[in-house]
Amino acid sequence: MSGAAAGAATADGTAPGDGTVGLSVVIPAYNEEDRLGPSLDAVTAYLRTHEDRFGPWEVVVADDGSTDGTAALVTARRDPRVRLVAGERNRGKGHALRQGVAASRGRRVLLTDADLAAPIEELERLDEAIGGRGAAAIGSRSVPGAAIGHHQHRARELLGQAGNLLIRRIAVPGIRDTQCGFKLFDGERARAAFAAARLNGWGIDVEVLRHFHRAGWPVAEVPVRWSHQPGSKVGPLAYGRVLAELVLLRARSVRGADVLAAILFLLMSVALYSGRLFDPAHRYLPDSMQDQNQWEWFFAVTADNVAHLRDPFFTDLQNFPDGVNLMANTAMLGLSVPFVPLTLAFGPAVSLSVCMAVGLAATAAAWYWLIVRRVTAHRGAAVVGAAxxxxxxxxxxxxxxxxNFVVLFMIPLIIDRALRLCTGARVRRDGIVLGLMTAYQVFLGEEPLLLAALGMTLFAAAYGAARPDVARTAWRPLLTGLLYAVAVCLPLVAYPLAWQFTGPQSYGSVLHGDDSGNSPLALVSFAERSLMWGDERRANALAANPTEQNAFYGWPLVLVAFAITVRLWRRPLVKALAVTAVGAALLSLGPKVRLPMTDTVYPGPWALFAHLPLFESVIESRVAMICAPALGMLLALALARLSATTRIGPLYGGLLAVSLALLPLVPAPLKAVDRAPVPAFLTEGMWKPYVHDGESLVPVPLPDPGAAEALHWQTAARLGFKLPGGYFNGPYGPDRVGIYGAVPRWTSTMLRDVRYSGVVPPIDADRRRQAREDFAYWHAGALVLAPQPHDDRLRRVVTQLVGHEGKWTGGVWVWDLHEGR
Incomplete structure (x- = not known):
């Protein structure tokens, strides 16, 4: 601001914003000599006749370094209520508005463009909308009741609508018309928002609205009369420039602590996977048993289906000739499809490794974002809770x-969107977004989505009981939003789910045994991969296998969580989180609960759900995973509370207790071993003369959930051949009960038994006939035996079944089934 302008601003001894002026009208101007005069006449004439409504007024013309007679036109006026704030050079509408609003003194501030595209008489509508305590009312051309007198060129209108749509998505959701320059603000809030603004272009309007949105200051959108005026200075490239400015502004608004948190989570994930991450093609996670082979195959077959435009929901590369219903398996199309370019370029081992390492870090970052947004703004506490x-x-x-149980970044976003619905602010919009998020999560993992829904239900019931007043106001918008979500989600997932439950190779519930629940001891014991307290023998005794250690939070954390709950019990959020954690822990015990060190068994709460559709396929011990975010949020609340205390004893005592509870949970890096090399017979294409079109290659024994290395063979051979058997979920029997692996046949069962037992059964004519029938069913072109335990006995059995010796080639024994046909 020039010295003359500053003097004019205080010539009457009135300080900006002291409340003696009822209304300030701020008009940005750059080379507006031709249009500004009539506009000033209209504005001042209107205000003189409405002083009884608006009180003392002023007009502040913020000149943006005009080179014509704009400034002289203002200073020539004899009315002291019309003032000039002159810029030394042209810096943009945003800079002019920032200077003009800073010089304003009104209890309210009206912004209007020099062309008066919205007539000054429309001020009455904004004044009525802002009411006695409102923060802002903006003129809109996009809400019902607006009238457009003279349209812009159609191309300019379309460009404006597209730019407006993008701007709304980036910066100001819920506001339809961000570009209209006719806005009425509470004066103090306007001066605060413009002082905090950084943009110099006309995108400052959006930046200021974003400031109001973040501060929770209500903004009313009011229909106005509007008419396009020739000479607009908003060119076609302005929208792109504003979008770029807003994106950069949003990036600059990210706190350094948030960036450090994301980096920390990525480093934690890299450390966890350090044994395999840097050489994924030649390293294997032995505690995954055969799951790594299976998941690499899922990524490989998805990439192959997409690259060749085949059905992404089905394949016969495994379990030939019946095939595999990929939608009924955890193919995770929501990530395996986007990862197709990486899979095709570097292979499924690299793709899966990157997916899991980055996905785990992204999940932690998503929980961090939710905790900061909904639980506590203390960044350090949020890092611990999210970790x-x-x-x-x-x-x-x-x-x-x-x-599917590691890459859960959508779950915190879904929770936040559901909480937004409870406010009733933008029910339709949030319901639609929730529906889209839910549909995407279906393609990431249905069981985690079901568990998340169960956890949210426990939380909602507990919070509603603690705050019935909130429940009474929240249930209606929540229900309405959920109906919108269902209406959006169902059409997107209807066909895939219909294929999953009724398509080829679909099945009903999966058999997991009579009781797959946690032992009560598992909830208070330490996991195998605990860096300090790991006990492999005890952990394996309390869990089905190393990939299903679904509890193991340790007794120190349980005690600390109990103490936090007691200390902060008055807070409804603490009550809801505690009930959620306890409820999930109890449900995870399964339908039958055996008291530790006794033979006494009691019915468990999961018995209420065990036979319900969908729930009957859940491994109930996994319900304890719901406890992790609930406990994390309780810890975040406690740490935030501790950070605010000035008493040294409670501060250090609390931090020590939390540290002792978390130290036993710090994980050691996952075990990784060198991967067995794939025989050259497969990698170098030596199999091709043996397997004709429509035939399969039969590993000896056939791949199954206990030994699925043949799936790795297949991916190493770029899915060039089909396999009978395999590791997947498919139907069994007339009831189509879900089982792991292919339906057993006599030959596959016998070969598996020989591999594990080393016992060779007598091979007679009936068994050779049965083997020929099985080979014919599999359309077998060749049998392949790689070095393995009891391979000498397997070789003897296969030779007797086939009737001739195999051939050693490319590191394997091969029996060509075309010989003798």
Whole structure:
């Protein structure tokens, strides 16, 4: 601001914003000599006749370094209420508005362009909308009741609509018309928002609205009369420039602590996977058992289906000739499809490794974002809470090769969107977004989505009981939003789900045994991969396998969580989180609960759900995974509370207790071993003369959930041949019960038994006939035996079944089934 302008601003002894002026009208101007005069006449004439409504007024013309007679036109006026704020050079509308609003003194501030595209008489509508305590009312051309007198050129209108749509998505959701320059603000809030603004272009309007949105200041959108005026200075490239400015502004608004948190989570994930991450093609996670082979195959077959425009929901590369219903398996199309370019370029081992490492870090970052947004703004406390939510023992267990239970970044976003619905602010919009998010999560993992829904239900019931007043106001918009979500989600997932439950190779519930629940001791014991307290023998005794250690939070954390709950019990959020954690822990015990060290068995709460559709396929011990984010949020609340205390004893005592509870949970890097090399017979294409079109290559024994290395052979051979058997979920029997692997046949069962037992059964004519029938069913072109335990006995059995010796080639024994046909 020039010295003359500053003097004019205070010539009457009135300080900016002291409340003696009722209304300030701020008009930005750059080379507006031709249009500004009539506009000033209209504005001042209107205000003189409405002083009884608006009180003392002023007009501040913020000149943006005009080179024509704009400034002289203003200073020539004899009315002291019309003032000039002159810029030394042209810097943009945003800079002019920032200077003009800073010089204003009104209890309210009206912004209007020099062309008066919206007539000054429309001020009455804005004044009525802002009311006695409103923060802002903006003129809009996009809400019902608006009238457009003279349209812009159609191309300019379309460009403006497209730019407006993008701007709304980036910066100001909920505001339809961000570009209209006719806005009425509470004066103090306007001066605060413009002082905080950084943009110099006309995108400052959006930046200021974003400031109001973040501050929670209500903004009313009011229909106005508007008419396009020739000479607009908003060119076609302005929209792109504003969008770029807003994106950069949003990037600059990210706190350094948030960036450091994301980097920390990525480093934690890299450390966890350090044994395999840097050489994924030649390293294997032994605690994944056969899951790594299976998941690499899922990524490979998805990439192959997409590259060749085949059905992404089905394949016969495994379990030939019946095939595999990929939608009924955890193919995770929501990530395996986007990862297709990486899979095709570097292979499924690299793709899966990157997916899991980055996905785990992204999950932690998503929990961090939710905690900061909904639980506590204390960044340090949020880091600890999010780390527990994403790197708790159950998550580390599944990190061995269950990406559907590790890559959960959508779950915190879904929770936040559901909470937004409870406010009733933008029910339709948030309901639609929730529906899209839910549809995407279906393609990431249906079981985690079901568990998340169960956890949210526990939380909602507990919070509603603690705050019935909130429940009474929230249930209606929540229900309405959920109906919108269902209406959006169902059409997107209807066909895939219909294929999953009724398509080829579909099945009903999966058999997991009579009781797959946690032992009560598992909830208070330490996991195998605990860096300090790991006990492999005890952990394996309390869990089905290393990938299903779904509890193991340790007794110190349980005690600390109990103490936090007691200390902060008055807070409804604490009550809801505690009930959620306890409820999930109890449900994870399964339908039958055996008291430790006794033979006494009681019915468990999961018995209420065990036979319900969808729930009957859940491994109930996994319900304890819900405890991880609930406990993480309780810790975040406690740490935030501790950070605010000035008493040294409670501060250090609390931090020590939390540290002692978390130290036993710090995970050691996942075990990784060198991977057995794939025989040259497969990698170098030596198999091709033996397997004709429509035939399969039969490994000896056939791949199954206990030994699925043949799936790795297949991916190493770029899916060039088909396999009978395999590791997947498919139907069994007339009831189509879900089982792991292919339907057993006599030959596949016999070969598997020989591999594990070393016992060779007598091979007679009936068994040779049965083998020929099985070979014919599999359309077998060749049998392949790689070196393995009891391979000499397997070789003897196959030779007797086929009737001739095999051939040693490319590191394997091969029996060509075309010989003798």
């Amino acid at each position: 527990l939510a994403a790197f708790a023992p159950p998550m580390v267990s599944h990190a061995n090769a269950h990406p």
